[in-house]
Amino acid sequence: MGVLARKEREKLELRNQILEAATELFLKEGFDKTSIRSIAEKIEYSPATIYLYFKDKNEIFRAIHDKGFDMFFAKLSESQKIENPYMRLRRMGDLYLEFAFEHREFYDLMFVMRAPIEARNENGNIDWVCGMRSFKLLQDTIVECMEKGYMRKMDLDVAAVTISSLMHGMASLYIRERLVMYDQNILPYLFRDAMDNLMQVFKANPMTSSFTEN
Amino acid sequence: MGVLARKEREKLELRNQILEAATELFLKEGFDKTSIRSIAEKIEYSPATIYLYFKDKNEIFRAIHDKGFDMFFAKLSESQKIENPYMRLRRMGDLYLEFAFEHREFYDLMFVMRAPIEARNENGNIDWVCGMRSFKLLQDTIVECMEKGYMRKMDLDVAAVTISSLMHGMASLYIRERLVMYDQNILPYLFRDAMDNLMQVFKANPMTSSFTEN
DNA sequence: AAATTTACTGAACAGTGTTTATAAAAACAA
């Protein structure tokens, strides 16, 4: 049955064409200007055709959102070559911000925009896998830090949420232009110091632990 | 010239009517469903009339955004009765999250949405006053903490950005549904611990300062 | 009473996401 296989392939190919066109438009023109009609024109199909491959506009951006998380995971994984988990965690912070700065639109779609979230809600099950892969990387690193004594023992969820929140806060305040009172060129330095500061919260300091523990 | 005064008053009154209707719709139906036509219908005027009082839809939401910042400032100011600046700073954190949880739509408009920001960009000058008032409250409290020895001396901008980013990160990840992997009921407790942790970064601990200073 | 200013609106423009009936093409069966 080579016919079915070919059809399957063709079907997937057009789906990818739609996704590529949508991504290109999204990165160049933004979400609002990436209309179903503009995508259709780019791939030289009728707008209605797109609805044979995606349920709605949100589902298209849900797919782009997923690809963004793949890129994000790859970026964060660059830290894995670092042996020391505490240094690795610190490096993940830099990589996080590098991703946010280099791929603002993707970051925005993944962590801020409503569209990709609304797509899965109608699906029924809230499949949260793609983002979870990166979050698990963070969790595992924290656990390793605590196990190997680089970090004082504390609730994993609290540590993970604290770190994620600081990172996302900086990235999203910048991307959504809520830090315009600062010279945009010094922001990376401010963010760096903020990360360094936070790292100290978690640091296990044997010499002072008896004083700071309570 | 009582006539002119009355006309001025009437002009302002309709402007407020538009704003009230828009706010009500915004809180009930969200940004997208608050159309110019729906606002017009609510106040029983033609859609075109709205454009005699506001340049565009963004300008309407820019005004609502400003009112939100007034509420926000009032909320944060509740902390001012606390004498100790370190305790006051900690209280401001709680009040920040209370505001975000109680007025999600306002918070979203003020700190996440693009619409109100785009409004001022066309104005020319980026009048950043409304949000700055609250930010200054934070800065002043930090300065007071450092001056009175409750907080170790460090760069004010770094401290302010660190605190703002953590707060906004928690609030916006929650509001934009990026923390759905957690039981939503425990989030307030996680956030509380995250704030307590961060406070420790800044804490001036005389007994251990000689060890931690470099 | 006439002229002018101010306030308002109907209608249109150019777009949006989405659905549906219809047509064409491809695959399968006799």
Add this chain to the structure above:
DNA sequence: TTGTTTTTATAAACACTGTTCAGTAAATTT
């Protein structure tokens, strides 16, 4: 090679959206 069925694509329409502008009616001034 027919005829039938399934798959794939689309034109056209629906119900919206923000925004503009010519034209009208009312209020104010001369």
